Amino acid sequence: MNLPESKCSCSTPPTERYDRQLPLFGRVGQQKLSDASVFIAGAGGLGSPVATYLAAAGVGKIVLLDCDIVDKTNLNRQFLHHEKDIGRQKAESGAEKLTALNPEIQVKSVCSKLTEENIEKLVGDCRIIVDALDNDKTRRILASxxxxxxxxxxxxxxxxxxxxxxxxxPEDGPCYFCAFPEDEEGDDNEAEAEKPIFPIVGATAGIIGSMQANEIIKYITDAGKRQVGKLFIWDGLTDRFEIIEIEKETSCHCSSKTESK
Ligand SMILES: [Zn+2]
Structure with missing residues (x-):
């Protein structure tokens, strides 16, 4: 794994909070989790499971971004927010729950809309980026x-x-735009328009967000096999996963726009 900020000193023994996962990762793996920094865009249906499991696993720094306010219609799936949180900023409500779950980690809330102008500042030194968004325009900014x-x-x-x-x-396989080329993603004004109301089952967001968290934990701890170049599509009505192979496109962002920062 290539996490530049990770320097495993293992000087501080992990607390008993992690006893049930230490047999899987060891102290070195737990220290990698503690050294990791993750930027999560979205504190909603996907952000709730992915942020919760990363916080519970001991990811040392989580930055949780969302510009929305908690609404009663969110509560069927966005379990970071409770009835009493209606009207609050989602990022603040979510960060509060994560800190309550695991006060041994650092959680920062960001109540801002993500733009090309502010993304560098908002992501800061977080080395891992999580897309828990609900619109493709912001998703493209994040992926780029x-x-x-x-x-x-x-x-x-x-x-x-x-x-x-x-x-x-970055070092292996295709990128987001190889799978979803920009010219096939439709209306650039999508995020500016009123958000469409789409139906969603909370458990579905839980399944997908949990799989995201699982992959991130594997990546950080070097456990198991990375799923490179694969798009997993889940159908909860038939309980089936379809796995689509993503080809690396030579004319894509990942081949022409990569730079070091
Ligand atoms: Zn690409």
């Missing part, structure tokens, strides 16, 4: 930034009983 700055990018999206996720690594 990940490519430019050579950060791993964990994509997910859900609608109804369906969901998908894919992991993209």
């Amino acid at each position: 930034f990940a490519i430019q700055t050579k950060r791993p990018y964990f994509h997910a999206a859900v609608s109804g009983f369906q969901g998908q996720f894919a992991s993209f690594y």
Whole structure:
């Protein structure tokens, strides 16, 4: 794994909080989790499971971004937010729950809309980028930034009983735009327009967000096998996963726009 900020000193023994996962990762793996920094864009249906499991696993720094306010219609799936949080900023409500779950980690809330102008400042020194978004325009900004700055990018999206996720690594395999070329993604004004109301089952977001978290934990700890160049599509009505191979495109961002930062 290539996490520049990770320097495993293992000087501080992990607490008993992690006893049930230490047999899997060892102290070295737990220290890698503690040294990791993750930027999560979206504190909603996907952000709730992915942020919760990363916090519980001991990821040392989580930055949680969302510009929305908690609404009652969010509560069927966005379990970071409770009835009492209606009207609050999602990022603040979510960060509060993560800190309550694991006060041994650092959690920062960002109540801002992600733009090409502010993304570098908002992501800061987080080395891992998580897409828990609900619109493709912001997703493209996030994915493009990940490519430019050579950060791993964990994509997910859900609608109804369906969901998908894919992991993209700077040093290996295709990128998000190889799978979803920009000219096929439709209206650039999508995020500016009123958000469409799409049906969603909370459990579906939970399944996909949990798989995202699992891949991120594997990446950080070097456990198992990375799923490179694969788009996983889940159909909750038939309980089936379809796995689509993503080809690396020679004319893509990942081949022409990569730079070091
Ligand atoms: Zn690409």
